[in-house]
Amino acid sequence: MLTGCAMLAVMLVQGQQRKPNIIFILADDLGYGNVSAYNSKSPVRTPNIDRLGQEGIRFTDFYAGTTVCAPSRCALLTGKHMGHAYIRGNTRLPLRTQDSTVAQLLQQNGYRTGMFGKWGLGEAGTTGSPEVKGFDAFYGYLNQQHAHNYYTDYLFELKEGQIRKVPRDTSIYTQDEIQQHALTFIRANKDKPFFLFLPFTLPHAELAPPTADMQPFLHEDGSSKLGPETPYERKKGTYRNQPLPHAAFAAMVSKLDRNVGEIVALVKQLGLDNNTYIFFTSDNGPHKEGGGDPVFFDSNGPLKGVKRDLYEGGIRVPMLVRAPGKVSAGQVSSIQWAFWDILPTLTTLTHSATLSGIDGLSYVEALNGNKPARQHDYFYWQFNEGGLQEVVLQEDWKLIRFKQRGSAERFELYHLSDDIGEVHDLAAEYPQKVKALAKLMKASKSPAAHTEFDWSAVEQ
Incomplete structure (x- = not known):
């Protein structure tokens, strides 16, 4: 029988050997300047997102896969840039069988894998459906057009290896359910290594957050605290009317920030914070759809351009990484890297098998505040x-x-x-x-x- 000291030594060794958890939070159409850590003039503060960098590292020169949703996510998950990726535009085409993802690689290494939010790389029954691309659990939208509706009457859920269409209460904001699924996944997998991919829909249009989320940005008479508003009226497309688009967008960014804070708080509460990497970024630059107003919100900060531009404002995105005990707090790094580097970085971080023939490089050293031995010559x-x-x-x-x-x-x-x-x-x-x-x-x-x-x- 082991003595108390011997048992403690064994536990310490086991703790050191345990694979790190990965939580990767991907905002949708959040601009570089919408995170207050990158833009002191932002009219909406993001203290919880900012704190990821204050307790870890903030990257100033990190880039999305491209300037719109589906191809950017393809680059993120497959490690290939737009010169070699299969999906190179906003489409409903699925990933092919041969398009391996980082989730598959981590799953093969014993990770419990979950995704909650917007997928966009393959629908049910296709070669790109989440369950065949490495995920054990999923709840959310399968395609980006459906994700424009935050009060849809159905979403999709992965249970027992099958994707099913599930009805839902249209009075409930979808992000609230998605967030609860994420928190439940963390609790259920606290004793095993997990990879949690959170491609949230916030703050993508439509601008229709719950009334309770808008209250902090409204006066008692219901007018906007952000000044005179120009109502958004639908002329085409699916986005509903919004009389107070500035207040609505501010509420969505603020809600995203609170959701990040809830995730970090749960990780700390469960004692996982010293073995969990939390990444936060956005899939592309800020939108101007459905009443979105990147000029008012200074959404691209010092950068030129927005979503659908290849100027910096369309592709340079926030990236903050929190990993206490592994990253010295409060670092700021100007190392250039991009979405296609995430796959090899996470496989290196988790000691998982990686892929040959990809464009990405491992930037694990950058997560520790160091200059990687190998970097890209160009992007x-x-x-x-x-x-x-x-x-x-x-x-x-x-x-x-x-x-x-x-x-x-x-x-x-x-x-x-x-x-x-x-x-x-x-x-x-x-x-x-x-x-x-x-x-x-x-x-x-x-x-x-x-x-x-x-x-x-x-x-x-």
């Missing part, structure tokens, strides 16, 4: 709605290419360390730099595997 993005936009970023030099069908290509060149707002186009002054980066751009992409993302038509 590549693509966006192909209504024409082709491409970007190559190499250190501080950023080249953007625009190509419309039947017209000549056009380039813009920026030096970000001197011009983070991308005000001064230097393409005419540095033609050799344009030529060199355009060569990298061409080498960064392979032909799209699906005709929906084939750029050859606009190259004519």
Whole structure:
């Protein structure tokens, strides 16, 4: 029989060997400047999100997979940028059988895997459905169009290996149910390693939060504390009318922040905080749909552009990582990395098998505040709605290419360390730099595997 001291020693060794838990929170259309840690002028404070960086590390130069939902999430989960990913645009196409995800890799390493929120990479019965892409539990939306409705009469749930459509009370805000599923998952798996992916829908339109969430932003007479409001009236699409869009958006950001705080509090309450990494980021830049007003909220901070742009405001996103005991508190890092680095970073962090043939690199050293031994020489993005936009970023030099069908290509060149707002186009002054980066751009992409993302038509 072990003595008390010997038993303690065994427990300590076992605790050291236990695989770390991973909670990855992905906001939807939250701008770089919507997090107050990145923007002191933001009219909505985000103290709980800010605290992740205060207790861990905040990255200033982190990038989404691209500037809209589905392809950005594809890059995040598969480790491939838009030059090689299967899904390169907003679509309802599913991931293929051969498109492995980080959830599958962690699941194969003994992790209990859960996802609650918006998936967007495959519907029930397809090769991209959550249960075949590595998740043991799921509750939420399968496609992004359905996720525009926060009061839908159904969602999808994964139970006993099967995805089922489940009816729900339309008086309840979907985010409230999604949050409760997330908290329940943490409680149920506190004694085993888990990977919790939380692709929340906040603060994506529609701007229709519960009345209780809007109250802090309203005067007693029901008017907005954020000043005169211009009502949003639906002209097309599915978003409902919103008489107070500024107050509604503020309420959604504030609710997102509270939900993050509840997750962190539960992790601490369960004694998991010294073995749990909590990541927080956004899938792309801020939206201006359904009454969204990125100008009023200074949603991109010092950056130019919003969702659907490849300027910095469309692709540079907040990234805060909390891991007490593993990251010195309050660090700020300007290391450049991107969504496609998440897969190899998490597999390295969890000692899981990883994938060959991906674009991502492990940035585990960056999570500890150190410079990674291996970093990208350059980064590549693509966006192909209504024409082709491409970007190559190499250190501080950023080249953007625009190509419309039947017209000549056009380039813009920026030096970000001197011009983070991308005000001064230097393409005419540095033609050799344009030529060199355009060569990298061409080498960064392979032909799209699906005709929906084939750029050859606009190259004519």
